Amino acid sequence: MTSSTSLTRTLARNPRVRITDVEVLSSAWYVLRRTTFDYQHRDGRWTTEQRETYDRGNGATVLLYDVAGATVLLTRQFRYPVYVNDHPDGMFLEAAAGLLDADDAETAIRREAQEETGVRIGELEHVFDVYTSPGSVTERLHCYAAPYDPADRGEGGGIAEEGEDIEVVELPFTDAKKMIETGEIADAKTIMMLQWAALRGPFRDAPG
Structure with missing residues (x-):
């Protein structure tokens, strides 16, 4: 276990x-840290607390929509963490998204949208x-x-060299909303964006 004080005085x-x-605690993929801190409660008491935080960087997502066709463009891919926590098959339906890496958020989501969709x-x-x-987290x-314009869509599918196998799914917006109720869409970011x-x-004036 490696001790680090790099963040101790910065916050x-x-x-x-x-x-x-x-x-x-771990940096094999992203970084898992355990932080010890003193916390003052509302009644004035100080206690010593510990929390573990998982740092995978920041990310960006985009809801792609076609008003004329009344559709949205989502992705479906295997997500192991949801598979081990009661999702039926791990094939998760969600909006295109990805980590920022070294880019700003707008640049990153333009990159991810093109790669995935x-x-x-x-x-x-x-x-x-x-x-x-x-x-x-x-x-x-x-x-x-x-x-998006359906006529201008490219291949998408993600980057095979990175293990990505992404299906592009075009849905009527009304169907996507119903899939929240049925649990077919269970991704938090996608639900918020829908x-x-x-x-x-874009669909605020749509019937239903």
């Missing part, structure tokens, strides 16, 4: 939190940023929406 935005130690994004709208698992997800599209986005 001082909250006077009720005093970080005393940061240990790297074959769509070269033109107009791009930033919708919101979210933390999807704040109890343990540090990732902040930048959420975008963009129109709800946004229905309430404030």
Whole structure:
């Protein structure tokens, strides 16, 4: 186990939190850290706490939509973590997404959308940023929406050299909404983006 104090003194935005130690538990894929800190409760008491955080970097996602055809473009791929936690077959239906790596969020999601769906994004709208698992995962997800033209779609499918095997799925928007209720769409980012599209986005005036 490697001890690290690189993050101990850098976070001082909250006077009720005093970080005393940061240990790297694993860095085989991404980075798992255990942090020890003193925390001041609302009643003034100080206690020593420990939390483990998984740092895989930040990411971006995009909901691709076609208003004229009333469709959205999603992806389906095998997700092992959901497979071991009661998902029927691990074939997960979701919006195109990926890690930022060294890019800014807009550049990254343009890259990921083209790799996964074959769509070269033109107009791009930033919708919101979210933390999807704040109890343990540090990732902040930048959420975008963009129109696509079915006639301009490329091959997509992901990068085979990286083990990606991605099916591109075009769905009527009304069907996608129903699939939230049935559990066929169970991905948090995709559900949030579909709800946004229905309430404030491109399908807000659509019937049903």
